[in-house]
Structure formats: structure tokens, C-alpha cells
Amino acid sequence: MKRERATTLLNDMLDRLEEGGWPLDLVDEILVFGSYARGALNPSDVDIVVEHRRDSRLTSEFLHALSYGRDPSASMKRALKGNSRGLQIHFGERKTFEAEGFELTMLWTRGEPMTAARTRLAAIAPDPTAGRASRDHMIEAFDGIDRWVPRPVRIDLTDLVDRKAATIRQLQLADVRPSHPAALEALTRWSDTSPLRRAAAAVLAHLEANAQPLDSVYLHGDPVIGSRYSDTAWQIGVGFDWRHYRSIAHHLEEGTDWFEVVRPTRTQPLHALHITVQDRAVLPRS
Known part of the structure; x- marks a missing residue:
């Protein structure tokens, strides 16, 4: 996708976070990585890491989804990205990615004004020399x-x-x-x-x-x-x-x-x- 489209998807996600409500009020951190974070002009998608807490309602939905073979993160995904495609969301994997050597860019932390996130997003500059990030775990x-x-x-x-x-x-x-x-x-x-x-x-x-x-x-x-x-x-x-x-x-x-x-x-x-x-x-x- 074009970089402009990827940036729009991230800004739309920040708009939703700013509006708040359940379950977005459980989100603690948003980090971005991969080809978009490196400045690629045509990233295949945007990889983000979301760290969040679980309340009793989200825990109940998580367990119910698991028991029926459904996506246990569906509620949080819908809240973050709506019906849009292009955001690849990884929940609770910050430590895993850091241990594997991925460079993560903090976009937003709970308690900060959303203007801070938008400033950081604008600071991720395009780089014509940056290609798409290679995928791990490929066959x-x-x-x-x-x-x-x-x-x-x-x-x-x-x-x-x-x-x-x-x-x-x-x-x-x-x-x-x-x-x-x-x-x-x-x-x-x-x-x-x-x-x-x-x-x-x-x-x-x-x-x-x-x-x-x-x-x-x-x-x-x-x-x-x-x-x-x-x-x-x-x-x-x-x-x-x-x-x-x-x-x-x-x-x-x-x-x-x-x-x-x-x-x-x-x-x-x-x-x-x-x-x-x-x-x-x-x-x-x-």
C-alpha cells in the first residue's frame, strides 16, 4: 500500500484511541515497527505492537472465543482499526520482539496527550531507500x-x-x-x-x-x-x-x-x- 494510506490508517487508529471507551481504555502502549517505521514508501502493511490490560469483560470474551475456536482478540482489533485492512496488530509481544532484535518505535503511552503520538508519527520520515521488511517464520x-x-x-x-x-x-x-x-x-x-x-x-x-x-x-x-x-x-x-x-x-x-x-x-x-x-x-x- 502507499505510505500515505498507511499513515491515514495510523491516524484513524489514534482518533479511536482519543475517543476512548471500552475496550480502548485498557490500552497502555502502541509501538510501530517494520518497513513503515523504517520509512518504506510502499509497505505491505503496518506492524504495530499493542500492550493492554484485561478487565473481567475482556477476559470473559477472550475465554469464550478460545473455547469456540474464534479470534480471542477480535473486540480489541475492531476497536483499534474498525473495518480497515492494513494494520497488522501484535498483542502483548513487546518483550518478544525486543528479545528477537526488532527495533520498536514508541507511538503512544497511556497518560500522554494524543498530540504526542501524532508528533511522533509525523517524525517517522519517508526513506526512498527503505524496502519492505523481510518476514520471519516463512515457508x-x-x-x-x-x-x-x-x-x-x-x-x-x-x-x-x-x-x-x-x-x-x-x-x-x-x-x-x-x-x-x-x-x-x-x-x-x-x-x-x-x-x-x-x-x-x-x-x-x-x-x-x-x-x-x-x-x-x-x-x-x-x-x-x-x-x-x-x-x-x-x-x-x-x-x-x-x-x-x-x-x-x-x-x-x-x-x-x-x-x-x-x-x-x-x-x-x-x-x-x-x-x-x-x-x-x-x-x-x-
């Missing part, structure tokens, strides 16, 4: 789509590959619909214009084309056929936009495959990762 399957694979996900998935617990390959799904009645019924979970419906259709059509039985498919939180409360061991898991990514390793303890559409979209190419179990004995245990 071949992430090539070209790494901007849509958050760092915590990259860490977990590269660990699966390093352990030889799973193999991962990238797919570009065809924009087609399945034909099986059960698959078509499953699509009614979403509206006709939903990016998730398009992603689900593409995955189910891919599975049909590869003769995968639909009664073995667990689609973004629900089985295509049957009940989530049955004792069925679903062989194929499907997720969208990493909302259930914390369930991947657990799924592979009994299942064989996981398909993740990394960026569901109404019109753009549908990129997916196909994760296949290789050795269950070395899967990480929760």
Missing part, C-alpha cells in the same frame, strides 16, 4: 500471501512443518460452486453477497472435484452433514480468515486435512493453504 507456502498470514499464525504453522508434523501447500481455488445438495444447503449459512459464502463454495467444489466425502467435512465451525454435537471424527476441517486457526493442531490429532482460505473476498483470487497431517506423534500438545 514456501506463504510466498505471495504472507501479508494475510499473521505472525502468530506463521509461527504455529512453521512449527508444524519444522516438526514434520504436517505439510503445507498453497492453492488458488477456482471460483465455482459445488453441486451436491448438502453442499448447496451449507452455503445458505451466508448471504449471497458474503465473501464467506464464495470461499465456502470454492472449497466445497474443490473437495467434490477430489472425491472427498462431504460427511467428513467440518466447515468453519459446523459440519456440512450431521451435528457438531455428534462424536464424529471429522477428517477435513475448513476455516476462513484464521478465525479457527487455534483449532488446526487439535483437528489434526484425528483429522487428516485442513483447508484455510486466508482472505475471503467477493471478487479477488481465493488463496488457500492445504495442511495435511504427516506425523501425529510430533504434533504440539495443548
